Amino acid sequence: MDISRRGRRSRHLPFRTCGTLLLTTGLLISGCSSGSSTADASMASLAHSTPAELAPYYGQKLSWHECGAPGFECASMKAPLDYAEPSAGDIELAVARKQATKKKGRLGSLLVNPGGPGGSAIGYLQSYAALGYPAEVRARYDMVAVDPRGVARSEPVTCLDGERMDTYTQTDVTPDDRPETDALRTAFQTFAAGCKEHSADVLPHVSTVEAARDMDVLRAALGDKKLSYVGASYGTFLGATYAELFPRRVGRLVLDGAMDPALPARRMNREQTAGFETAFRSFAKDCVARGAECPLGTKSPDDAGRRLKAFFGALDREPLATGGGVGSGSGVGSGGSRGGGMGGRKLGEALATTGVIAAMYDEAGWPQLRDALTSAMKNKDGSGLLALSDGYYERGDDGKYANLMFANAAVNCLDLPPAFSSPAEVRKALPSFREASPVFGEGLAWSSLNCAYWPVRATGEPHRIEAEGAAPILVAGTTRDPATPYRWAKALASQLSSGHLLTYEGDGHTAYGRGSECVDATINAYLLKGTVPQDGKRCS
Secondary structure, eight states: OOOOOOSSOOSSOOOOOTTIIIIITTSSSOSOOOSSSSOOHHHHGGGTOOOGGGHHHHTOOOOOEEOSSTTEEEEEEEEESOTTSGGGOEEEEEEEEEOOSOSTTOOEEEEEEOOTTTOOHHHHIIIIIHHHSOHHHHHHEEEEEEOOTTSTTSSOOOOOOHHHHHHHHTSOSSOOSHHHHHHHHHHHHHHHHHHHHHHTTTGGGOOHHHHHHHHHHHHHHHTOSSEEEEEETHHHHHHHHHHHHOGGGEEEEEEESOOOTTSOHHHHHHHHHHHHHHHHHHHHHHHHTTGGGOTTOSSOHHHHHHHHHHHHHHHHHSOBOOSSSSOOSSOTTOTTOTTSTTTTOOBOHHHHHHHHHHGGGOGGGHHHHHHHHHHHHHHOOOHHHHHHHHHHHTBOTTSOBOSHHHHHHHHHHHHSOOSOSSHHHHHHHHHHHHHHOTTTHHHHHHHTTGGGGOSSOOOOOOOOOOOTTOOOEEEEEEEEOSSSOHHHHHHHHHHSTTEEEEEEEEESSOOTTSSOHHHHHHHHHHHHHOOOOOTTOEEO
16 A cells, blocks of 8 residues: 655655555555566676667757756656567656756766655656755756656556546445455456556556666766666665666665565565554654643553544544545635545545555654544544545645556556455455554555556566675665665665665654754765765664
8 A cells, every 4th residue: 555645745755565555555665566577687788788779769869958947957768668679669758857056076967766656756856856955965966857657747657537536545445345345346447447548558668677777778868877866765676676787887876765676565565564553653652642632542552553443443434524624735625626625525444544644654744644633533524634645645636636646556566466366365364464553454455456457467576686796885774664664675785785774763754854964964975975884874
């Protein structure tokens, strides 16, 4: 259930796995991890030479023009739609950059990706990275982003219109009986059919492996001999995949909030579920310590979890109205206006759970979550939680959804075989998911069923990534990360032949640029000087 999208927008996108509470369990994570099976001998040759049939792509010149805010430039880049058959046609990818603020001492380009999968790297660049990364980094690097294939400005995957997406996101993800189970299965099938109807040509070609190959084409078009890159959340898998395919072209790679590419989808989703539980317990501990202002009581985190679970159960039986109350930039109070604002929707268990999970990505979102829960549990006004859910799903005031969730499912379902193949398999696995998270386990388990109905067969398999021969790679992990558990960062750092782990003792998703001077100084030293952290380096 990749649920991620903080109350206060986090700088990095949560990793969504296959099945997000409804959409893709896994966004936060993506229950899928590898863009194609382990790099084989034919792919290994990529590390040393460029196939002749790809020479026109590697030799292309980008035509830059001003776009967006002052100082930003945009261009289009062509890549083969199918790398196995380059002559079959092209896909056009959107690229943006902001040049280094100092010409003297320039280090080249620094490619950035915020995660998802499905997050717009260009949106991230223009709203944060090119403006908010440390000044010394922006002085030495051209800040660059490419929206991966199928995402945002790069021939985006499209699935359902706003009205049908509203129906989809409200589907009950904790079915109690056969009719509810059938309704959930139908919802997944309808979503998959919509993607096939509107995006049939691109769906088989949005894997992480293909996106990583696109990054190498961009590296060449930018004139860089090696790729320097900061990837967060799912972006760490994209970066690691690049290192696997092109180890000798690795410059300085920062993989922040790492995924473990060796995990199969079901285990990945279950471990992400446990990560959300860890994050919730941190929130609950903080909440109950605040006394009367905590809507989940004052006894203990365990009691707070039981209260929240009971509240979700009540919403399953009787959803709350959302017309009025807390305003959050999502048209709260618009009543029954069809297609815009809250759209006359009610807050049921699925949307409420998504709203709570969205706030787990960043502890800065906890105050908003407390307010939203107070309004819902005490005042019977679900607008605050609905606003959090809408932010996670990127639903606009006009009732339209951004491409994030469509691309998320498309990439995840192609990157790994599905976590489950049938409702019966989910039911057998429910005890293990409930053990991982008494609060979120059941819903996240059922959300992991979505890829079972995907119209394109998965091309990837879970596997270790070693990237033998790559320059030193910095992997950062946060100890109480909800979306990408800390264990994953340790696993990836140990798999990579040149991996170096940086540990951030804290809450929230990812580490860089989140307030730790120690983390930022360590990563800056690596990006600017190539200095890797000492073994066992920990920051708080």
